[in-house]
Amino acid sequence: MRKYLSLTIFAQFFLGILSLLINIASYQTNQCKFYSEDFSYIYHTHFLLVDHLTIHIIQNQNHQPELNHYIDDFVKIMTFHENSTALEIRQTFVDEATRKNLLLATFEPITNVTKTFEPIDHQELLRLKSLSSDSLKGYFIVSSDVETLHRALDQNFKRVIPEERATFVLHFVFSKNFCDTIKLEVSQILRRFWSDYNVVNVIAQTPCSCENTHVYIYRPFVNTRGVWGVTESHSFQQIRASFRRITNRLNDFNKFPLKVGMFPGVITAMRDLPKLLKFNPIYHDLSYSKGFVGIDALILGTLAEHLNFDIDFVSEMKLENYGSVLPNGTVTAGVLKDLYDRKIVYGANARYVFNYDDQGLAFTVPHFVEDLCVVVPKALKIPKWTGLFRCFNKTSLLFISVTCVVCTIFWYFIAPTKSLGKVVRTMLSYLIGISETVAPTNTQFVFLSSCLLFNIVMLSIVQGFMFKNFTTTYFYEDIDTLEELDNSQLTIQSSKMFFIKDESTIFQNLKKRAKASRGDTYNTMATFRNVATLAPRINTNLLIKTKYLDGDGFPLLHVLDECLSSFIVSHAVSKGSAFLTVFNKDIMTMVEAGLLWKWLNDIVYSMTTENIFTLKRDEHRARVFSLYDLQIAFYVVILGSLLSFLIFLCEILSRRK
Numbered sequence: 001m002r003k004y005l006s007l008t009i010f011a012q013f014f015l016g017i018l019s020l021l022i023n024i025a026s027y028q029t030n031q032c033k034f035y036s037e038d039f040s041y042i043y044h045t046h047f048l049l050v051d052h053l054t055i056h057i058i059q060n061q062n063h064q065p066e067l068n069h070y071i072d073d074f075v076k077i078m079t080f081h082e083n084s085t086a087l088e089i090r091q092t093f094v095d096e097a098t099r100k101n102l103l104l105a106t107f108e109p110i111t112n113v114t115k116t117f118e119p120i121d122h123q124e125l126l127r128l129k130s131l132s133s134d135s136l137k138g139y140f141i142v143s144s145d146v147e148t149l150h151r152a153l154d155q156n157f158k159r160v161i162p163e164e165r166a167t168f169v170l171h172f173v174f175s176k177n178f179c180d181t182i183k184l185e186v187s188q189i190l191r192r193f194w195s196d197y198n199v200v201n202v203i204a205q206t207p208c209s210c211e212n213t214h215v216y217i218y219r220p221f222v223n224t225r226g227v228w229g230v231t232e233s234h235s236f237q238q239i240r241a242s243f244r245r246i247t248n249r250l251n252d253f254n255k256f257p258l259k260v261g262m263f264p265g266v267i268t269a270m271r272d273l274p275k276l277l278k279f280n281p282i283y284h285d286l287s288y289s290k291g292f293v294g295i296d297a298l299i300l301g302t303l304a305e306h307l308n309f310d311i312d313f314v315s316e317m318k319l320e321n322y323g324s325v326l327p328n329g330t331v332t333a334g335v336l337k338d339l340y341d342r343k344i345v346y347g348a349n350a351r352y353v354f355n356y357d358d359q360g361l362a363f364t365v366p367h368f369v370e371d372l373c374v375v376v377p378k379a380l381k382i383p384k385w386t387g388l389f390r391c392f393n394k395t396s397l398l399f400i401s402v403t404c405v406v407c408t409i410f411w412y413f414i415a416p417t418k419s420l421g422k423v424v425r426t427m428l429s430y431l432i433g434i435s436e437t438v439a440p441t442n443t444q445f446v447f448l449s450s451c452l453l454f455n456i457v458m459l460s461i462v463q464g465f466m467f468k469n470f471t472t473t474y475f476y477e478d479i480d481t482l483e484e485l486d487n488s489q490l491t492i493q494s495s496k497m498f499f500i501k502d503e504s505t506i507f508q509n510l511k512k513r514a515k516a517s518r519g520d521t522y523n524t525m526a527t528f529r530n531v532a533t534l535a536p537r538i539n540t541n542l543l544i545k546t547k548y549l550d551g552d553g554f555p556l557l558h559v560l561d562e563c564l565s566s567f568i569v570s571h572a573v574s575k576g577s578a579f580l581t582v583f584n585k586d587i588m589t590m591v592e593a594g595l596l597w598k599w600l601n602d603i604v605y606s607m608t609t610e611n612i613f614t615l616k617r618d619e620h621r622a623r624v625f626s627l628y629d630l631q632i633a634f635y636v637v638i639l640g641s642l643l644s645f646l647i648f649l650c651e652i653l654s655r656r657k
Contacts, residue, residue: 038236039207042215043169045243046203049129050085050138050167056160057091058143058152067142070173070208074140085138092159094151125243129167131582132200132250137166144173146185153192161197164576168193168202174209182206183216187231190218194229198345198578200248215239217246221254228256250582253309258579260300261315261335262348266539267603268296269349274606282602298599299367299571300348303586314344322349324495325356336361339574346579352499352567360575365584367591368569371537372496374485374560375522377529379476381554385631387469391462400458404431407451414444431455466632473554480561482506485532493517493524494534500565507564522548526556534564542604546611 047053055075057067071089141160143149149170152160161168170189174182186204193199204216214233222230234245262269273293277283286293289301290311304311315321315335323334331337335347340360352370353363382390392400408427415423416439429436430451440448479485486509497514500507521533526548540559548556571587573580590596627634 038240042236042239042246045125046169046246047085047138047167048126049133049136051136052086052088053138053140054088054090055140055142057089058141058148058160059091059093060144060148060151061093061095064144067144067173070171071142074142074171092152094148094155125247128244128247128249128251129201131585132248132578133165133167134581134584135163135166137163138168139166140169140171142171142173146172146189149189150192153196157197161193161199161576164197164199165578165581166201168199170202170204172204172206172209174206179210182209182211183231183233186216187218190216190231191229194218194220198342198574198576200250200578203246215246217248219248221252221256223254250578251307253307256309257312258304258309258346259312259314259344260346260348261321261338261344262292262296262300262313263315263317263321263335264292264319265294265296265349267294267542267600268539269294270297270603274603275610276606277602280602294603295596295599296348296350296571299587299590299596300346302590302595303583306586307582314338315347322351331360336572339572342574345574345577346583347572350569350571353570354499362573362575362577362580363570364573364580365588365591366568366570367587367596370567370569371563372500372534372565372567373537373540373563374482374492374532375525375535375540376479376485376488376490376532376558376560377525378555378558379478382474382476384469384628385635387466388632388636390469391465403454404428407431410447414447416444427451433459473552478558482510482560482562482564485560486510488532489513490530490532491515492533493521493531496534499567502564522557537563538600538604542607545608549611 055071057071059067075087075089139162141149143152149160149172170186172182172186186206190202190204193202200220202218205214206212211233213236215236216231216233218229218231220229222228224230232245239245264271269292271292273283273286277293283293286297286301288305288311289297290313292301300311303309315338321334323336323338324332325336326332331340335344335349338344339347350368352372353366404427408424411427412418412420412423415426417423426436426438428434430448431454433455438444438448479488483506486506490513492510492514493516494514495516497511502508517533521531522543524531525533537559540557544555544557544559550556571583573583
């Protein structure tokens with residue numbers, strides 16, 4: 001195997017401290033537990049996943065060269081065996097700023113564990129470590145005492161903990177004079193690594209003290225007399241017998257109350273189980289998701305069941321409580337702010353994956369790709385009375401008119417009378433089906449028969465269309481393109497417009513009309529028809545099918561065929577969360593098993609079917625015609641009466657002349 005060593009950094013460091021080491025005679029490194037096979041084995045195994053090890057020396061203002069001598073011996077131990085780990089050495093100086101007393105007023109559980117741990121092979125150890133870490137970095141932190149490390153964390157914790165899911169070792173070069181407080185101080189710093197920074201891959205040792213053969217690890221998921229967390233102490237021999245002793249397992253949280261942010265949402269997190277799913281055994285027990293059902297709720301419930309943790313909801317239970325980041329970097333209230341403030345460790349409501357330009361947020365593996373589409377009011381219904389004028393298109397009307405004119409001219413030449421008025425009246429009578437007494441010749445008979453057949457065919461077509469018009473509801477053309485949306489001048493109530501990066505003219509015009517949504521935008525669209533919004537296609541289609549329908553079951557809203565963008569959907573965790581790796585593993589298993597689509601289809605089908613049965617329709621199979629149904633017939637009678645009255649007036653006026 002290749003051996004990587006940062007020789008330049010290593011040489012520069014030791015040339016700089018060589019003069020200091022010459023004067024050190026009193027410090028005896030043989031007092032420290034370096035030179036043992038157990039020590040070498042334990043630390044090489046603890047850094048199993050590491051390919052880049054950083055040795056970080058933290059000095060206070062009372063510069064202690066003994067630490068450098070200590071590191072010299074440790075490097076020899078760590079580089080004795082062939083390995084492919086690159087080595088880097090850093091040194092940090094912290095000031096002497098005073099800190100409050102670190103000793104906790106309450107009892108700090110510390111125990112020398114005597115219970116039996118099963119032996120573990122290399123593959124199982126690798127699997128367990130991979131559940132809590134996806135980092136190849138390791139950090140060996142050396143400090144003279146715990147107080148100095150606390151000050152370094154206070155001044156800039158990112159220098160001490162660059163990656164929370166990396167592998168850490170803390171070495172405190174104590175004097176034997178501090179044996180009475182060693183355990184408590186080490187327990188407190190390990191607890192701080194967990195509670196403040198979510199670090200679980202960390203062990204501590206005081207190799208030059210009276211406890212120099214023990215390694216400390218903090219177990220956050222152990223409950224001791226109602227207090228979560230305990231610091232365990234194991235000897236080298238115990239660790240060699242089973243490396244589980246200094247490995248935090250993240251596959252069983254022991255009912256640890258995990259702080260979660262979630263709020264209700266359509267499809268994603270609903271309080272009420274759809275009626276058709278109540279007898280489905282898959283959804284029989286919703287205790288793990290605290291009674292919530294939906295894609296996000298079921299993902300959370302499955303994680304809680306498999307990892308054995310209890311859900312502790314912290315964020316407010318109000319709709320659309322996502323939170324956002326303002327242009328000046330301020331994080332608004334919501335689940336997002338709770339994640340930034342580390343009040344919660346998991347945002348259960350799926351969100352679009354964005355670069356929030358901040359180090360406080362991370363995302364789990366994506367589990368959906370969601371289309372973000374524009375939702376507009378559904379086009380109005382076309383009045384029934386316009387059906388008569390929509391019976392033929394312009395071409396058909398032109399040919400019918402030409403046919404009538406040609407037939408009239410032809411009849412003028414073969415008719416028994418040359419009176420133009422009588423010719424037109426006779427021809428119209430045959431073409432539109434009005435009885436007319438004519439004693440035709442053979443030629444006239446054949447021609448008039450063809451006119452009658454023309455009348456029968458045309459009336460049949462008109463009757464068929466009118467029947468279809470009575471039984472079918474027609475709508476004006478919907479808005480289906482962004483250009484049509486731009487021309488409609490509808491206000492777009494959605495802050496999601498600002499998530500999309502598009503420099504086209506049409507999009508910039510739409511963006512100028514975008515406003516933050518206030519209240520229920522869907523209700524505003526359905527009622528006042530003066531706004532549009534952006535929403536996921538799946539959610540909107542379900543809302544339209546289950547809620548936004550008129551009395552006849554027709555939709556009140558419409559989703560544009562041309563969507564603005566597609567986004568990757570994922571869940572958010574705090575940056576550096578120890579749970580990200582194990583969450584990713586379980587969520588990916590759900591995706592590969594098809595559970596998410598199974599849950600989605602079950603919920604959508606159940607809610608849609610339930611709404612079909614509960615939709616308020618007229619229960620009678622047959623009903624009498626209303627005036628609205630017969631309006632065309634009355635319009636024709638009224639129009640005919642007006643025309644006959646006008647003709648009557650014309651006849652009176654012509655006779656007077």
